[in-house]
Amino acid sequence: MSKKTLFDKVWDAHVVDTIENGPQVLYIDKHLIHEVTSPQAFNELEDRGIPVFRPEQIVATADHNTPTQNQDQPIKDELSRKQLEQLSINCEKNNITLYQLGHKYNGIVHVMAPELGFTQPGMTMVCGDSHTSTHGAFGTIAFGIGTSQVAQVFASQCLLLTKPKSLRVSVNGKLKAGVLPKDVILYIISKLGTNSGTGYFCEYAGNVFEEMSMEGRMTVCNMSIEMGARGGMIAPDQTTFDYVEGREFAPKGEDFDKKVAYWKTLPTDEGATFDQEYFLDAADIEPMITYGTNPGMGIKITENIPTEDNASFKKSLEYMNFKAGESLINKPINFVFIGSCTNSRIEDFRVAANYIKGKQKADNVTAWLVPGSKQVEAQIIEEGLKDVFDAAGFELRQPGCSACLAMNDDKIPQGEYCVSTSNRNFEGRQGQGSRTILASPLVAAATAIAGKIIDVTQEIEELELV
Amino acid sequence: MEKFTTLQSRAIPLQIENVDTDQIIPARFLKATDKKGFGDNVFRDWRYKKDGSVNAEFALNNDNYSGTILVAGDNFGCGSSREHAAWALTGYGFKVVVSSFFADIFKGNALNNGLLPVQVSEGFLKELLNTIENNPETEIIVNLDAQIISVENSNVSEAFEIDSYKKTCMINGYDDIDYLLSKKTEIEAFENATSI
Numbered sequence: 001m002s003k004k005t006l007f008d009k010v011w012d013a014h015v016v017d018t019i020e021n022g023p024q025v026l027y028i029d030k031h032l033i034h035e036v037t038s039p040q041a042f043n044e045l046e047d048r049g050i051p052v053f054r055p056e057q058i059v060a061t062a063d064h065n066t067p068t069q070n071q072d073q074p075i076k077d078e079l080s081r082k083q084l085e086q087l088s089i090n091c092e093k094n095n096i097t098l099y100q101l102g103h104k105y106n107g108i109v110h111v112m113a114p115e116l117g118f119t120q121p122g123m124t125m126v127c128g129d130s131h132t133s134t135h136g137a138f139g140t141i142a143f144g145i146g147t148s149q150v151a152q153v154f155a156s157q158c159l160l161l162t163k164p165k166s167l168r169v170s171v172n173g174k175l176k177a178g179v180l181p182k183d184v185i186l187y188i189i190s191k192l193g194t195n196s197g198t199g200y201f202c203e204y205a206g207n208v209f210e211e212m213s214m215e216g217r218m219t220v221c222n223m224s225i226e227m228g229a230r231g232g233m234i235a236p237d238q239t240t241f242d243y244v245e246g247r248e249f250a251p252k253g254e255d256f257d258k259k260v261a262y263w264k265t266l267p268t269d270e271g272a273t274f275d276q277e278y279f280l281d282a283a284d285i286e287p288m289i290t291y292g293t294n295p296g297m298g299i300k301i302t303e304n305i306p307t308e309d310n311a312s313f314k315k316s317l318e319y320m321n322f323k324a325g326e327s328l329i330n331k332p333i334n335f336v337f338i339g340s341c342t343n344s345r346i347e348d349f350r351v352a353a354n355y356i357k358g359k360q361k362a363d364n365v366t367a368w369l370v371p372g373s374k375q376v377e378a379q380i381i382e383e384g385l386k387d388v389f390d391a392a393g394f395e396l397r398q399p400g401c402s403a404c405l406a407m408n409d410d411k412i413p414q415g416e417y418c419v420s421t422s423n424r425n426f427e428g429r430q431g432q433g434s435r436t437i438l439a440s441p442l443v444a445a446a447t448a449i450a451g452k453i454i455d456v457t458q459e460i461e462e463l464e465l466v
Numbered sequence: 467m468e469k470f471t472t473l474q475s476r477a478i479p480l481q482i483e484n485v486d487t488d489q490i491i492p493a494r495f496l497k498a499t500d501k502k503g504f505g506d507n508v509f510r511d512w513r514y515k516k517d518g519s520v521n522a523e524f525a526l527n528n529d530n531y532s533g534t535i536l537v538a539g540d541n542f543g544c545g546s547s548r549e550h551a552a553w554a555l556t557g558y559g560f561k562v563v564v565s566s567f568f569a570d571i572f573k574g575n576a577l578n579n580g581l582l583p584v585q586v587s588e589g590f591l592k593e594l595l596n597t598i599e600n601n602p603e604t605e606i607i608v609n610l611d612a613q614i615i616s617v618e619n620s621n622v623s624e625a626f627e628i629d630s631y632k633k634t635c636m637i638n639g640y641d642d643i644d645y646l647l648s649k650k651t652e653i654e655a656f657e658n659a660t661s662i
Contacts, residue, residue: 040501128547195540
C-alpha cells in the first residue's frame, strides 16, 4: 500500500469524480458563511432558480461588518445594517442556521465553529474567507473560497478543484519562554516568504506543534494563507479529541468513539513523501514583529530591519515610515489591538491578562481587546480577566472581526502605528493610511503597557506564562 | 460568464509586487450585496491621495496608458479571498491580468469571472513592462486558444499555461455550477456511500 500524507487521506476520501486531465469533484462536509461574501452567491442561485442543496451542512454567523459596541442596538451604518439583514433573510429563506449578532454562539466564523464542535478531524470545510485555513488545526482540509465557489457549494455541496501539491514544515526542539504560537508562524513566514506556499497545502509537524494547545494550533494554521498556502493542517491527536469531545455539534457516545478510531488513522504515514519539505529549529525562534506591509516582512523583536535594494521593499518601508537597518525597540505606539481570527481565543486573553495584571496601560495608548466570540467574551468575564483589563485601562469590546480589517467603525487613524495580533499588515488594512505591526498577544500587551515597542525577552525570565 | 478567445489591446503597467486584494478593493467597499459598482473603487487608495485628490502618478491615472490588460508585478492578488477584487477589475474594464505569479484564490476567482490571469516568466514580464513604459501605444495580443501572449509587430512572445478544463470554460463562457449540477447523481451516490 502506498504511503499517504494526512492531506492525501482526507482529500482522497472526498473525491466524488475526476475529470480526465482536469480537476476533481471534491465533496464538502461543512460550509461556513458570513455576511460579506455570501449575498452575491445567494443572488446567483435565486437568479438561476437553483435551490440550496444541503442547508443542514451550512452554518452562518455575522462577524466581518458588525459593531463591537452596543450590539443590542440597531446598527447605525445603513449599508452594514442592510448587509446583516440580507444574511438573515437569506438564511431564513434557505433553512440555514444563523448565529446572528447578539446570539450566545455568535462570533468570528473561525472561532465559533471550532468552539461548537462544528469543526472535526478528517472533514472538508470551506468558507468565503481566506483564514478558513484555521480549521486545519484539527486535521481538517479547510480553505477559503471566492463567492462563485460559495454558490457552487450551495448548489451541489461540491467544488471543482485540482489537487494541490504537498508541503511539510517541521519545527522541532524547545521553544524559548515567551515564544508563542503567533511567533512560530510569523517566524516560518519570514523564513519561507509570502508566496512559498502558493499551490500547496501545508502540514505542520514536529514536537512544537504536538505540544501546542488547539488554540495555538489554530493560530498557526490560520496564517498558512499568509505564505500563500491555501490551507495548513496538523495531525489530530489526543489534544484534538479532548477539545472536540462534548461540544455542541460533536458526535456523542459510541459515535464519538467510532470517529476517534477513524481520526487515529489520519496522521501521515511514516515514509510518505512531500513535494516540498522545510525543517526549522525551535530554539532559533524569538518573539517576532513585522516592519513592512506583508506578513513575510517579520524580524525577531531584537533584530534590526534588513536592507534590501528592491523597489517594492523601499515602497513598503516608506509607507511604514521606517528606515532600513533601524531597530523598532522604543518606537512609540498609540494603538494596540488584541483580537481577530488569529488571536482572539481565551488562551490569548489569558496571556495578555497575565502580563497586564498589576500594571497600567500607558496614557498614549488606545488598547482594544476584541474577543472572537460571545463564548470567549463570557469566559473572559467568568475567569475575572475583564477585571484585570478594566483596572489596567484596556477596553474590552464585543466580538467580531473588528480592527483586523476595519470594515466596521474600529479603524486605526491615518499615519498611526498599531501593534496588532491580527494576520495582515497590508497598506491601509486597519484603516486608510494606518500602519500595522503584527505581533503576539504578549508583545501587544507589553506594547500597551510601555506605550512603545519594548524587548519583552528582557522580562521573560520573570514572567509566569500560561 | 462572458466568452474569451483572443484579445488585442494596449496595456496598463503596474510595477508593484505583492499587490494584495486589500489594495485592489479596500474592505470598506465590501458592504454591497450585489456585484455592481466595484470598478469605481478599484485600487482606490492608490488612485487617490489622502486628501481625496487624484494621484496623477499612479498608472491608472496616467493618460498615456489605456487598455483592458493589466500587467503587474510578482505575486498578484495575495491576501483575502474576496471575489470583489475580481469584480472590481472586471468592473473597471480589465479582461486580462498578466503577472509572473498569481495567488491561488485570486486566480480561481478571476477565472470564474471571465478575467484571464496570464502567468509569464519573470524575464518576459520585465520585457513587457519596459516595452509598455517606453511605448504606451504598444498593443498586446492574448490568444487563449493557442495559449500565446505576444507584443504586436514584434517577435516578442511567450506561451502560457492554463488548466484545460478552465480553458474550455473561458472559451465557451461556462461556469462550474452547470458542470456540478450535471453530477448530482454521482454526488448523491457519494453521500449514500459515505457516513460523514
